[in-house]
Amino acid sequence: MTQKTLNSLQATAHLPVKQVIAYRRFAKTLDLLDKDMPYLGLLVCDTKVLAEKVRTDIETIFAPFLYRNDVRTADDIGLLLHETKQEKLLLDFTGIEDKESQFLAEQLLFYRDQFILNKIHLIVLCNPPLADNLYTKAYDFIAALNTDLHLHDLETHVYNQLNPPSFVSEADKEHEANKNELRAALKDKEDRRRLMLAYYNFADSAERLVLYDKAIEYYEKAKKLARKLKQKSFLVDILLRLGFINNNIGKQRRALTLYQEGLVLSKKLNDDVKKITCFNYLGDFHRFQNKWSWSLKKYEKTLEIVEKNPYKYGEADALSGIGVIFLKKGYFKKGLDYFLKSLKLFQEINSESSEAFVLSHIAILYFDKDRYKKSKEYLEKSLKIDQKLGWKSDEMNSLGDLGEIYEAQGEFREALKFYIKSIKNQKDIRLKVYRFFIIADNLQQQGKLGEAFNYYKQSLELMSEINNPSYKAQLLGKLGTYHFAKKEYKKAQEHFEEALKIGKEIEMPKIEATQLGYLGELYLEQGELEKAKAYFEEALPIFQRIESRRGELEQLNNLGRYHLEKGELEGALGLFRASLTMAREIGFVKGEAIALGNMGIVFQKQGLAQEGKKHLGQACDLLEVMELVPLFEYYSIFLEPYK
Numbered sequence: 001m002t003q004k005t006l007n008s009l010q011a012t013a014h015l016p017v018k019q020v021i022a023y024r025r026f027a028k029t030l031d032l033l034d035k036d037m038p039y040l041g042l043l044v045c046d047t048k049v050l051a052e053k054v055r056t057d058i059e060t061i062f063a064p065f066l067y068r069n070d071v072r073t074a075d076d077i078g079l080l081l082h083e084t085k086q087e088k089l090l091l092d093f094t095g096i097e098d099k100e101s102q103f104l105a106e107q108l109l110f111y112r113d114q115f116i117l118n119k120i121h122l123i124v125l126c127n128p129p130l131a132d133n134l135y136t137k138a139y140d141f142i143a144a145l146n147t148d149l150h151l152h153d154l155e156t157h158v159y160n161q162l163n164p165p166s167f168v169s170e171a172d173k174e175h176e177a178n179k180n181e182l183r184a185a186l187k188d189k190e191d192r193r194r195l196m197l198a199y200y201n202f203a204d205s206a207e208r209l210v211l212y213d214k215a216i217e218y219y220e221k222a223k224k225l226a227r228k229l230k231q232k233s234f235l236v237d238i239l240l241r242l243g244f245i246n247n248n249i250g251k252q253r254r255a256l257t258l259y260q261e262g263l264v265l266s267k268k269l270n271d272d273v274k275k276i277t278c279f280n281y282l283g284d285f286h287r288f289q290n291k292w293s294w295s296l297k298k299y300e301k302t303l304e305i306v307e308k309n310p311y312k313y314g315e316a317d318a319l320s321g322i323g324v325i326f327l328k329k330g331y332f333k334k335g336l337d338y339f340l341k342s343l344k345l346f347q348e349i350n351s352e353s354s355e356a357f358v359l360s361h362i363a364i365l366y367f368d369k370d371r372y373k374k375s376k377e378y379l380e381k382s383l384k385i386d387q388k389l390g391w392k393s394d395e396m397n398s399l400g401d402l403g404e405i406y407e408a409q410g411e412f413r414e415a416l417k418f419y420i421k422s423i424k425n426q427k428d429i430r431l432k433v434y435r436f437f438i439i440a441d442n443l444q445q446q447g448k449l450g451e452a453f454n455y456y457k458q459s460l461e462l463m464s465e466i467n468n469p470s471y472k473a474q475l476l477g478k479l480g481t482y483h484f485a486k487k488e489y490k491k492a493q494e495h496f497e498e499a500l501k502i503g504k505e506i507e508m509p510k511i512e513a514t515q516l517g518y519l520g521e522l523y524l525e526q527g528e529l530e531k532a533k534a535y536f537e538e539a540l541p542i543f544q545r546i547e548s549r550r551g552e553l554e555q556l557n558n559l560g561r562y563h564l565e566k567g568e569l570e571g572a573l574g575l576f577r578a579s580l581t582m583a584r585e586i587g588f589v590k591g592e593a594i595a596l597g598n599m600g601i602v603f604q605k606q607g608l609a610q611e612g613k614k615h616l617g618q619a620c621d622l623l624e625v626m627e628l629v630p631l632f633e634y635y636s637i638f639l640e641p642y643k
Helices: 003-011 022-033 040-044 047-062 074-087 099-126 128-144 152-162 170-187 192-208 212-229 232-248 252-269 272-288 292-308 312-328 332-348 352-368 372-389 392-408 412-423 429-445 449-463 469-485 489-505 509-525 529-545 549-565 569-586 589-605 609-626 629-642
Strands: none
Touching: 170 192, 170 372, 192 212, 192 232, 212 232, 232 252, 232 272, 252 272, 272 292, 272 312, 292 312, 312 332, 312 352, 332 352, 352 372, 352 392, 372 392, 392 412, 392 429, 412 429, 429 449, 429 469, 449 469, 469 489, 469 509, 489 509, 509 529, 509 549, 529 549, 549 569, 549 589, 569 589, 589 609, 589 629, 609 629
16 A cells, blocks of 8 residues: 555544445555545545535546647657656647557547546445436536547446446346236137246246245146146146245245145156155255254255256255255365255256355355355355346345355445345345344444344344244344343343254254353353353364354454453463454454454553554554444543543
8 A cells, every 4th residue: 555545544534434444445456546546535534524525626536637739749748648647637639640659649548538437436436325426527527528539438438327228137028028928828718728837937037026926826826727727747846936935935834835735746747857846845945944854855865866867957956955054064065065066067057046046155155164255256156147037036135145245344334235235125034034133233233222123123023934943043142142232131141042052953053152152251241250261162162163263263352351351461462363363364354353452452451552552543443444333432442541
């Protein structure tokens, strides 16, 4: 980072920080594009300051460019090309004839156009609400230029930003086509089979667009007609799709009945493909309820059949389901092996929607291993496919998962935006339950307890409609942290203990270890140090076994706090340093801030005032940027003696 960049950041240090660690995300890019960019301060100003700056200086973003008519030779142009990189001059080269000079002139004009584009993008990235106004002014400025040299692409780009084409997914197109076919089929009084297929296809595209009420209505019409026409094989497909939607909207008994009816019918037909499909749906159903052995039995039934009668899609589907089970149980290597086998098969048969499902779960696997960059790569691949195909529910789920990556990297505001997008028009009750308590936890960490409780309440209300022990345990654990924050220790303990019990019962080590850590923190807060230590030491090896470095560093930090409370400063400092190293290695910014703050407290107690001030200051800077108000206020207290 250049000194100019650092100076710009320091100049805005007194302002309320609203752009979540923007300088971290853009500083490298800015250095490459513009070594002396005067607007870097905008990236870390609060919204009000930014808005005022853009209002008063909007013309100066584009107008410090001068027209020059005294440039004729290549040397003159070369000199100005160098100057332009520093002074951002706008040049008129209409009088130039020799080829070398024209070439340099084109370079200079290209640089100017790129500079304007970069200015537009960087300011919009700082504050999207100003985008329309900014793009409009940019377009007006470009349109007014008295030259057409290299401006066409830039003008077109800005015009497209102002008038973006509406995106139409494959599902949207198919739904429109299915609607037209349904109208035609309804008029065709002779071909009842055509109408049955039209009902089914219309329901299928409605389902992909998360129009579940409409999908159920037309699947039911297709089912009724299939029974009348004795289309038993097709009836199995309808029963399974109806079961899938009912499961999503929380009607799990109805879903199980439909799945079982489909399986009975497929056995009567002696249709291996239909049997495989039914077993996989039932495997998914039991997996979601964390009934691992029941789920595995169904997937194994599939694999037994495909050994005799190969069916790549069914095999891949079962393998991906088994991969999810190993992922949930913390066996990442086994899980990844199954995912990769499944992915290869889906790619061979060009099943993009299933490929997206596997990619999203590989992303979750890497997220749980704290490899956020790798996780994001897979998630973005999955999201791209979902958006192309128009699978709205899967797309919204991937957006929520992206939010979790941003949160782990310290971008809490950005994460919240993705969480909110993920629940907009979401009809899958299971996903809403999960996202609601994730949103609540995000708000709680920012100190917004009232807003957090509203989301916890919504999650609890919906939880009563589904059977998912892992979600229940996670929700109880998060609710426990809410009561902990309000110093309602008894309620917190009850929630942690119930969540711990569920985590053990369903064999999900991450949930188990997380609750052990929470209980340790609760006892530490209440001064029961040895009980706290026992819980931390029980949680630590579990996190190490499942390769959760984030969980490991949090327990190292907790054990450091135990030694700090005991007055064992050197022991505490060693653990905090280990925690800090891990946090920086995996990019867990909140963990980095906490470790720095705790190290600052140790240095303060050791009488090392400057080291204490330095580490506490770094911690507070990070926490302020992340807007984690409770932690910021806690560590700020220790900075008071230095003011």
